[in-house]
Amino acid sequence: MEPAGKILPVYFVADESGSMAPHMDSLNRGLTSLLGALQGEPFAASTVRFSIIGFGSNAVTHLEPTDLRLLGEMPTLSIRGSTSYKSAFDELQYRLPLDIQSFKQENYKVLRPAVFFLSDGAPDSEDWASSRAQVLTPAARPNILAFGIGAANGATISQVATRPEYAFIAEVDTGAALQEFIAALTRSVVSSGNSVASGGELVIEPPTNFTIAAEEV
Amino acid sequence: MSRPSGSFLSWLRTIKRDQVDSPPGSRLAQPASTRDERAEEVGHPEQRHDRATARESTHAVPVRTGVGVDSTIHPRAPVSGRLRIEPVIIGEPGPFIESVPTDHKFRTFPFRPDIVVDGWSTPEIAYRGASLRGQSHRYYGDPRQDDFAMHALESGRCVVAVADGVGNCTHAHVGATTAVRQAVRWLASNAPSIGDQVDWKTAIDGAAWSIIKQAQAVLGLEEPDPDLAVKQFSTTLVVAVIDPQDDGGLTAEIVDIGDSSAWLLSDKAGFRPLITGKSDDETSGVSSGAVFGLPRVPASPTAAVSRMEPNDVLLIGTDGIGDPLGDGDGSVGGVLRDLCLRGELPSPIEFAHAVDFSRRSFDDDRTLVAVWPRAGIH
Numbered sequence: 357m358e359p360a361g362k363i364l365p366v367y368f369v370a371d372e373s374g375s376m377a378p379h380m381d382s383l384n385r386g387l388t389s390l391l392g393a394l395q396g397e398p399f400a401a402s403t404v405r406f407s408i409i410g411f412g413s414n415a416v417t418h419l420e421p422t423d424l425r426l427l428g429e430m431p432t433l434s435i436r437g438s439t440s441y442k443s444a445f446d447e448l449q450y451r452l453p454l455d456i457q458s459f460k461q462e463n464y465k466v467l468r469p470a471v472f473f474l475s476d477g478a479p480d481s482e483d484w485a486s487s488r489a490q491v492l493t494p495a496a497r498p499n500i501l502a503f504g505i506g507a508a509n510g511a512t513i514s515q516v517a518t519r520p521e522y523a524f525i526a527e528v529d530t531g532a533a534l535q536e537f538i539a540a541l542t543r544s545v546v547s548s549g550n551s552v553a554s555g556g557e558l559v560i561e562p563p564t565n566f567t568i569a570a571e572e573v
Numbered sequence: 574m575s576r577p578s579g580s581f582l583s584w585l586r587t588i589k590r591d592q593v594d595s596p597p598g599s600r601l602a603q604p605a606s607t608r609d610e611r612a613e614e615v616g617h618p619e620q621r622h623d624r625a626t627a628r629e630s631t632h633a634v635p636v637r638t639g640v641g642v643d644s645t646i647h648p649r650a651p652v653s654g655r656l657r658i659e660p661v662i663i664g665e666p667g668p669f670i671e672s673v674p675t676d677h678k679f680r681t682f683p684f685r686p687d688i689v690v691d692g693w694s695t696p697e698i699a700y701r702g703a704s705l706r707g708q709s710h711r712y713y714g715d716p717r718q719d720d721f722a723m724h725a726l727e728s729g730r731c732v733v734a735v736a737d738g739v740g741n742c743t744h745a746h747v748g749a750t751t752a753v754r755q756a757v758r759w760l761a762s763n764a765p766s767i768g769d770q771v772d773w774k775t776a777i778d779g780a781a782w783s784i785i786k787q788a789q790a791v792l793g794l795e796e797p798d799p800d801l802a803v804k805q806f807s808t809t810l811v812v813a814v815i816d817p818q819d820d821g822g823l824t825a826e827i828v829d830i831g832d833s834s835a836w837l838l839s840d841k842a843g844f845r846p847l848i849t850g851k852s853d854d855e856t857s858g859v860s861s862g863a864v865f866g867l868p869r870v871p872a873s874p875t876a877a878v879s880r881m882e883p884n885d886v887l888l889i890g891t892d893g894i895g896d897p898l899g900d901g902d903g904s905v906g907g908v909l910r911d912l913c914l915r916g917e918l919p920s921p922i923e924f925a926h927a928v929d930f931s932r933r934s935f936d937d938d939r940t941l942v943a944v945w946p947r948a949g950i951h
Contacts, residue, residue: 358664358903359896361934398668399709399936456859465896468859496859553709553936554718555832555892556740 360462364552365405365421365455365469366545367448367498372412373439375477375506379534380433386538387430393542394424400549401425405459407451411444412436421455441479441516445487448498456496469498470548470558472541473516476506476530485515492518499558503540503566505533510569523569524562536563661930663897663904669931672711678743685716685746688929692921695725697817699918699950700733702942703925707893709936716746718808719891719940722753730767731815732760733942737833737891739807739866747791748784748806752867755783756812767816773828773874780810781868799868807866809833811848811889813944821948823881827889828874831866834895837879838886840914844901847877847887883949886913893939897932905932913943916951 370383387408394401405421410433418431452469459466491497502516504525517523526533540563547559660669675685692701706717718738725731734753738745759779764771788794788802809831816824827835827847835847881887888909890898897905912919912927919927928941 357899359899359905362896399712402667402934402936466859550709550713551740554707554715554740555737555896555937559741 357463360464361403362465362467362552363403363405363459364467364548364558365407365452365459365498366548367407367409367451367469367471368541369409369411369444369448369471369473370433371439371475371477372410372433372436373475373477374412374435374437375439377435379476379530380435382531382534383538384430384432386534387433390538390542390545391424391427391430394545394549397546397549398425399553400546402549403552404545404549405455406545407455408433409444409447409451410434410436411440411447413438413440413443415440415443415447417447417451420451421459438480439475439477440482441475441484442482442487444473445484445491449487449491452491452496452498453494466496467552467557468496470544471498471500472544473500473502474537475502475504475508475513475516477508478512488516501560502569503537503563504569505537506530513569517569521568522560524566525569526563526566528565533563533565536565539563540566658926661908661927663908663930663932665933666931667708667933667936668712670708670712672706673714675716676714679716679746687711687717688925689717689720690921690925691721691723692918692924693725694918694947695729695731697729697821697947698725698731698815698823699945699947700731700943701919701921701924702733702940703921703928704940705925705929705938707936707938708931710938717938718746718749719893719938720746720749720753721889721940721942722757723942724757724761726761726765728766729817730765730769731944732757733813733815733889733944735811735833735889735891735940735942737809737831737866737893737938737940739809739831742805742807744788744791744805745808747787748802748808748867751784751787751806752780752808752810755780756810760812760814764814771814771826771876773876776812777810777828777830777867777870777874781870784808784868802868806868809866809891811835813887813889815887815944817946821883821946822885823887823944823946825879825881825887825944826876827879828876830871830874832895833889833891835877835887835889836901837881838888838901838910838913839882839884840910843910844888844898844906847879881944881946883946884914885946885949887944888913888941889944890941891938893935893937894928894941896937897935905930909941913945916949918945918950 401424406424407421408419409415409417413436456466500518501522502513504513510525513525514523540561543561547561551559672687687706689704700723702721702723704719704721721735723733734756736749736752738749759776784806785797785799785802788806789797811829811833813825813827829848836844838844928939
């Protein structure tokens with residue numbers, strides 16, 4: 357067998373509910389800046405496969421796991437209704453095993469995936485916790501980092517994250533928080549990519565002006 | 574490629590002045606002065622030549638080679654023009670970049686060379702070792718976090734240590750260097766003779782304590798702080814004690830802490846892992862990036878003992894080698910087989926050059942130590 361290298365799958369799960377409408381342009385510009393940043397970091401980018409899932413009333417995979425060095429432009433996120441956390445976790449549950457299997461068939465060593473979950477509000481009234489639990493059932497479960505902005509509730513964000521220190525809640529308004537989030541996401545992806553390239557693992561770069569959500573509950 | 578500097582050109586001119594003729598196809602010349610010194614070192618008065626005569630002679634100069642066999646160095650062709658050594662590319666290459674200096678935030682240790690190369694032979698054991706900064710570290714100004722040390726003891730026993738500083742620890746390179754030096758020093762003092770039993774628990778605990786003390790010194794702490802040492806100085810460590818046997822083979826006793834690897838390589842059996850190194854988690858199907866390393870210590874380190882036949886090669890490597898090598902059946906394995914199983918020793922520079930191969934997606938530091946029984950070298 358010819359080893360192909362190690363990769364870290366990173367999933368950005370983005371809230372596309374109606375309340376995000378004033379900030380969607382900013383989020384899309386942020387993703388474009390992330391793409392530019394990764395393309396200037398060849399070693400980091402080579403070890404990361406970046407995926408984007410958007411959720412509103414339903415969830416869509418906007419970008420399947422991709423080597424960002426090879427991507428021309430980011431997909432555009434848009435508003436799609438309410439805030440179904442359940443649909444987001446169902447999509448993750450569908451994608452993760454499929455993607456890991458695909459990487460392994462190409463002889464990659466796959467590090468535990470990282471999910472960056474961003475929401476600006478309360479989830480729809482549905483049993484999203486069960487869907488989340490199913491995402492975490494396989495041994496290849498991901499690390500989930502949750503970021504709450506706008507009207508997101510600290511206790512809910514804590515329930516999304518897989519560790520207390522992975523749950524962040526913004527202390528500033530949504531526009532500023534979104535910029536901080538994108539900056540932290542970019543730094544985390546670059547640092548993690550570099551870390552994996554030199555034998556390490558996921559590196560979390562916390563956003564500024566966010567607090568650990570668990571401390572608030 | 575950077576342009577040769579003025580000093581390099583003058584060195585090249587010196588070589589050219591010292592050249593003697595050579596048949597076509599001979600290998601790149603080394604300065605004649607070096608060759609003459611080798612002839613003198615081995616004490617064959619009848620083989621010594623006057624330096625000037627030797628330089629001008631077009632006849633073969635018999636010398637004793639580095640592996641103790643009388644052979645012949647053929648006269649060499651004059652070198653003119655630019656020297657160029659092509660990179661070893663395996664499959665699709667990675668990015669070719671010029672290294673940047675080690676960043677100032679790592680400068681607690683004043684000198685950290687990009688590459689360390691070593692190699693020598695005793696009457697029973699031949700060895701080559703190379704440690705190279707990974708392309709990613711070269712690009713970002715991070716230091717080489719790998720290190721190794723090899724030492725021949727008076728008894729004929731050899732001891733070797735290989736360490737891989739844990740990626741996210743700022744001073745992991747200091748931890749790695751401290752570990753290999755302490756491990757080899759301890760073995761030289763406490764198990765110096767062939768057949769001496771090694772108290773591995775004490776040896777490994779000693780290496781761990783040295784890292785904690787070194788951390789105290791580097792950070793200027795009043796008291797040793799093991800937790801801080803774990804956070805900033807962690808390193809893997811593989812240590813091997815190699816004893817010659819009467820039949821020309823060797824025995825190797827190996828202990829490992831962390832995710833480095835060791836293999837026995839032979840023509841017939843390929844790469845046989847001697848220690849586990851890193852592997853996929855069979856349950857989850859994902860690989861762990863987390864590494865256990867010194868100064869955390871196992872409750873009781875377990876030694877693997879291996880017998881080496883004269884045609885075997887012992888390889889000890891960090892994951893920068895282990896990951897692209899895999900099970901050894903791929904192209905990296907092919908290059909290492911060719912390098913190590915040709916029945917003659919590669920030069921240390923050739924060895925290091927091969928270890929510095931370019932292959933896409935494999936950009937970690939690389940350290941590889943190869944040990945041959947001399948009986949298997951022609």
